Amino acid sequence: MTFLKTIALSSLVSLALFITGCATQNTVVTATTVPITQEQVIPDYILGNGDKLDIRVWRNPELSVSLPVRPDGKISIPLAGEVIAAGKSTAELTSTLVDKLSVYIKQPQVTVIVTDPLSAEFIQRVRITGAISNPMSTPWRSGMTVLDLVLLAGGTTDFASESKALLYRKNGNDMSVYPINLEDILKKGKLDTNYTLTPSDIITVPERLF
Numbered sequence: 322m323t324f325l326k327t328i329a330l331s332s333l334v335s336l337a338l339f340i341t342g343c344a345t346q347n348t349v350v351t352a353t354t355v356p357i358t359q360e361q362v363i364p365d366y367i368l369g370n371g372d373k374l375d376i377r378v379w380r381n382p383e384l385s386v387s388l389p390v391r392p393d394g395k396i397s398i399p400l401a402g403e404v405i406a407a408g409k410s411t412a413e414l415t416s417t418l419v420d421k422l423s424v425y426i427k428q429p430q431v432t433v434i435v436t437d438p439l440s441a442e443f444i445q446r447v448r449i450t451g452a453i454s455n456p457m458s459t460p461w462r463s464g465m466t467v468l469d470l471v472l473l474a475g476g477t478t479d480f481a482s483e484s485k486a487l488l489y490r491k492n493g494n495d496m497s498v499y500p501i502n503l504e505d506i507l508k509k510g511k512l513d514t515n516y517t518l519t520p521s522d523i524i525t526v527p528e529r530l531f
Contacts, residue, residue: 365410369440370394374406378422379430387436400425411435447518449474451526452481461520468506468515470524477503482529488516489523 368374370390376398378384384399394407401421406414411433422429438445447470448458454475467488477483483503490497501524505511 365412366435366438366441368406368409368411368414368435369438370407371439372406372435372441373437373439375434375436376418377432377434378426379432381426381429384422384426390440407440441520445520447520447522447524449524449526451486452478452528453526454478461518461522465518466515467501467503467518467524468512470518471503471507477507477526478528480528482527483507486524486526489525490519491521 368390370392372390373387374390374396375387376385376396386398388396390396390406394405395403396406397403398418398421401418404414404417404421409417415431415433418431418433419429422431443458445461446458447461447465448456449470450456453471454477457474459470459473471477481503484505486501486503488499488501490499499514499516501514501516502511503526505513506515
């Protein structure tokens with residue numbers, strides 16, 4: 322009986338090792354463990370030097386201004402004075418202005434609109450490189466997918482290893498790497514890896530090894 326138990330235990334261990342080995346072979350190594358989803362949260366736009374702002378104070382047109390963020394990262398608003406804008410979202414800047422104007426105005430209602438996001442010229446872009454007909458860097462647009470970017474770049478070359486493309490995405494201070502199967506997307510209509518892109522995404526398509 323002890324002999325049979327030993328055999329049974331050995332079989333279970335072997336099965337567990339086999340399953341683990343299979344899972345390991347199919348695991349894609351990424352820089353972080355953050356999973357990718359089709360619906361990505363787009364981070365708030367962060368103001369930078371050169372951005373042009375339209376600031377409106379309801380019922381106070383004399384306080385409403387249109388101006389750029391200066392090279393020192395500040396703006397100058399009537400009554401509020403010098404205010405740091407660079408590095409803040411529009412919501413954060415709005416809150417700061419409301420606090421400062423509350424000293425002079427009862428319950429000020431402030432609206433901050435970015436009319437020309439000059440500082441985002443390269444931040445708000447997506448890029449595709451490698452075995453692509455026309456490697457490119459192009460402005461990101463809401464709803465843009467992997468397929469959209471590949472088609473904009475003229476598709477893959479004859480030497481592309483389409484099943485081994487990768488998406489590089491910045492998550493905070495980390496960089497995550499996700500597999501993209503362009504062969505499935507382009508030739509089989511399988512869209513499992515046709516991810517929705519976010520600003521600063523980079524797609525690389527390697528060449529086949531001969």
